[in-house]
Amino acid sequence: MHITDLETFVCSYRFPEPDRWYAGGKDDKEPVAGHFNAIIVRLHTNEGITGLGEVMPWTDLDARIDALQNIVRPRLIGRSPFDVDLLTTFGPDLHTNLGLAGANIACWDIVGKATQTPLYRLFDRDALAEPRLRCYASGGVGWAWFDRPDDLVDEAIAHREAGFTAMKLRIGTSWARADVTVPRFLELLARVRTAVGPDFELMLDANMRFGPEEFDDVLELSRGLHALNFQWFEDPIHRAEEEGYGFYKGRDGSVEPDSVGMYRNLREQSGMTISGGETTFDPTFLRRMIDGDAVDIVNLDVTWLGFDQSRRVATWLAAHNRRCIPHSWTTGISFAAAAHFVAAIPNRYTLEFQTIKSRLMDDLLLEPLAPVDGHLEIPERPGLGVELNEDAVANQFQRIDGDILLGL
Ligand SMILES: [Mg+2]
Secondary structure, eight states: OOEEEEEEEEEEEEOOGGGOEEOOOBTTBOOEEOEEEEEEEEEEETTSOEEEEEEOOSSOHHHHHHHIIIIIHHHHTTSOGGGHHHHTOOOSOHHHHHHHHHHHHHHHHHHHHHTTOBHHHHHOTTSOOOSEEEEEEEOOOSOOTTSOTTHHHHHHHHHHHTTOSEEEEEOOSOTTTTTOOHHHHHHHHHHHHHHHOTTSEEEEEOTTOBOGGGHHHHHHHHHHHHHTTOSEEESOBOOOTTSOSSEEEOTTSOEEEOHHHHHHHHHHHHOOOEEEOTTOOOHHHHHHHHHTTOOSEEOOBHHHHHHHHHHHHHHHHHHTTOEEOOBOOSOHHHHHHHHHHHHHOTTOOOEEEEOSOOGGGTTTBSSOOOOBTTEEEOOSOSBTOOOBOHHHHHHTOOOOOSOSEEOO
16 A cells, blocks of 8 residues: 555634634633634545644744655655554654645555544553543633633533533633732632532632742642642743754743753653643753653644654653543544544543534534533544545635734
8 A cells, every 4th residue: 555645624613603702812812713724635546545634823824844755755655554653754844744644644544544444443452542532621711701700610510510520720811900919819719619619620720921030929829739739730821942052032032940850840840740742842951850850741633743642642651651642622523533642551540622612623524522421432433433524625714814813
C-alpha cells in the first residue's frame, strides 16, 4: 500500500451569539470567540483506504496549509503509511511540524483501517488499555464577571447532573474591568465547591493569563485552590517556551526569571498540583518542565505532536510517575484521536471533553464519539473510528476568514 494524495481543507463554524465564549479578557479587552476553524488532513492510498487527521487551527491557517501541500505532501506521496513514524519526524519549522503531526494521525488512521483494528488496540503494547474513559467537562468559559458570575455555579451543577464527575473551569472575563481580586474569585469557587459537593473533581485553567509580575496573587490563588481540594491548576502563569534556558521575555519584552523555576516555586509553596504543556511541541522544553519539577501533569495535544511523539512523551512521563492528560479543544476528529491515545497509555487519568456548543465536535462527523453519563466507550471500529459527513463538509462548514476572536 502507498499514499497517493494528501488533501487539506478548512472547516469553520460560526457560533450563534448566545453560544459565543470568552477567551482571555485582560484590562479593558474582552475578546469572544466568534467562530472556530478546523484544518482537516485526508490521506488517500492506492487501495482506496483514506485516513483523517487534524492540524492545530488557532492561527496562520494558510501557512499551515502551504506547509502541508508543499513540504508534507511530497514527503508522503508514494510511501507506505506503515512507515508513519519515520515519515513524520519533526524539523525546525512550526507550521511544517504541525502539518506532520496531522499527517501522523491520518497515517495511523489508515494503518488501523488496513488492519481492521481500533487505534487504541494497536497502541496497547502492554495489554493494559482501557476503552471506557472517564471524561471531564471542560467548560467554564461562558460566564462573565461583569454580568452574572453565578452562571459558573449553575454550569457546574448542570455538568454534575449530566453525569460528569469532574469539570475544568476558567478564570472568567477581565478581572481589571470588574474589580475582581483573588479573594473574590476564591469566594465564587467556594460556592461552586459547595454546590457540587466534596467528591466532584474541579480543575482551574488560567490559560497563562497571569504574568510573572503577578506571582504573589497566583500563589494566593494556588493555596486557595488547594484548600478547596481542586484536582489541578493548569497553565497558571504566562510562559514563553521558545526562549533560552534560565530566562524568558515577558509580554512587554522585559527579561523575567525562568518560568520553570517560577512554576516549581508555585508547586512547592502552595502544595497544589500544577499542570501545563498544551501548547508545547518541543520535547526539550517538556523535559525541562519535568526535570525542573515545574509540573505534576503534562497536558500535551495530540494535534501538536502526532501519535508517535505523544506516546513517547507519555511513556517518559510514566517513568517519572507523572500523569499525561491531553488537551483537546477543536473537533470530533481530535477528540477521537485523544481518546485512542488516552485509552492506551499507562498514566491515563481522564479525557478532556469540550462543552462549548461547537458543531465541529459532532455534526462534522457521521458517527461522532460522545460521552454518556460522563464516560466515553470507544467503539470497536477500525482506526480512529470516525468518518466525515461529506454533505455537512460541503454545505455547512465553509471556511470563515479572519481572526476567530472578536473584540481584540
Ligand atoms: Mg488548557
